[in-house]
Amino acid sequence: MARLAIFNCKGGVGKTTTALNLAAALARAGESVCLADMDPQAHLTRIFDKLPDSPDASLFALYAHATPLRALLQELPGLGQLLPAHGQLMKVDSLFGKGPSTLNRLRIGLETLESDYAGHVLIDCCPYVGVLSLSAVFAASSVLIPVSSDYLSLQGAKQIDHALNALEPVLKRRMPRRYLITRFDRRRRMGEDIRRRLREEVGDDLCETVISENVAVAMSPSLGKDVFAYKSDSRGAQDYQALLDELRAANLI
Template identity: 50%
Template sequence: MACIAVFNQKGGVAKTTSTFNLATALARAGWKAWAIDMDAQAHLTLALTAGKPPLDPSTTLCAFFNQQKPLRDVVHETELGVRLVASHPELAKVESLFGSNAQATLALKRGLAEAEPDGPVLIDCCPALGVLSLNALYAADRVLIPVSSDYLSLQSVIRLDAAITALEKAMKRTIEKRIVITRFDGRRKLALQIAQTLHDRYGEQVCKTRIRECVALAESPSLGKDIFAHQRKGVGAQDYGALAYELLRSGFFR
């Protein structure tokens, strides 16, 4: 099954929102989806465990990276049907723990190989190209890049594309990429220009589905619901449902 890093070095582009709602869309479709929270802010963990007591670090990725537990022993079954590998603020210490150790970037890849997930794996990355994100990229065979409809996000995806190209050379393999435009408002001229620029530059790597700006997408995690349960007829559910279907049809999750 596919391992997908959801990554952009810019914050606020809907990485966590996309990981959360795509993982739950897959679970609703009967897939045994995994979601790995590689961000010490632990927002994906909060979204998938809303209303539950905070997790102890010993049950999260912290224990895995500290070599206390194998990855398969820190997987949580969630009420939304997604298998969560949770994060914790203590995960921030991993960067300093490993430093420049090149082997540290392969830890997640090895952990997943041992765990043998029986469904697609989505990794919510932190917005920095450090040890944690490199772990995700080395483990992944695909990258989904959310890009909000603004100039700074456009520049960030150009830099990220160059970084992935350099990483592909180091790994001696290719990483399949898809770009999804998020927080899109078709009434704004700049949003339309950014979308056109992305299509001109990256062609079919840009998803046809665009995620429109939607307040309900920000509301749903605090209620312990994905967008499909929170507002199933709203634009957020329509867009993430369409995106999941588009990626499934293209084989991106297989």
């Protein structure tokens, strides 16, 4: 089963949106999926209205008390499971350090969970490089990097590629990765230009699929829904289905 970290150190590029809708595409295909919210902003957790009162009911407990992940799972009807976030996650590095025990905690937690739960895990990361996002990368079988269609995002994507390459000696493998262009506006030439330049930069690691700027994608989370549940015939739903098909064909899911 895949463990996909959805990461970009730039904010607002569509990480949470992609976690939500890729999970929904998997669920619609009859596959089990667990969303792990590793962002202290807890946007994904909030979409489902599952923000726990206590940090001990969130992924924070994995670090604070070594709570097994199966004890933290929340059911998402029709979708799968959620490992919720809490704002206290922000304090993980200051409270528990940046050493291997912290960095490997999520990886070991997910490996242990595999004996109880045989589903894909999509990890929604926070928008900065730190203990939480590195933990997610260490736990992942591959990384999906959403890149929104603007020039600053292009710069950020190059930095991520260098950062992932720098981790190779630690990971002892090249981390499989895919860059995904999000918020693509077919009417603007800039989008095509960014696509071409990103292709030059990362070659075949760029997804063929692009996620269009789409009202249904933007609207659905405010109703606690994924784009398929909100408008299954929308462009956004078609794009996220195409993304799943492409990741499957590449054996990344």
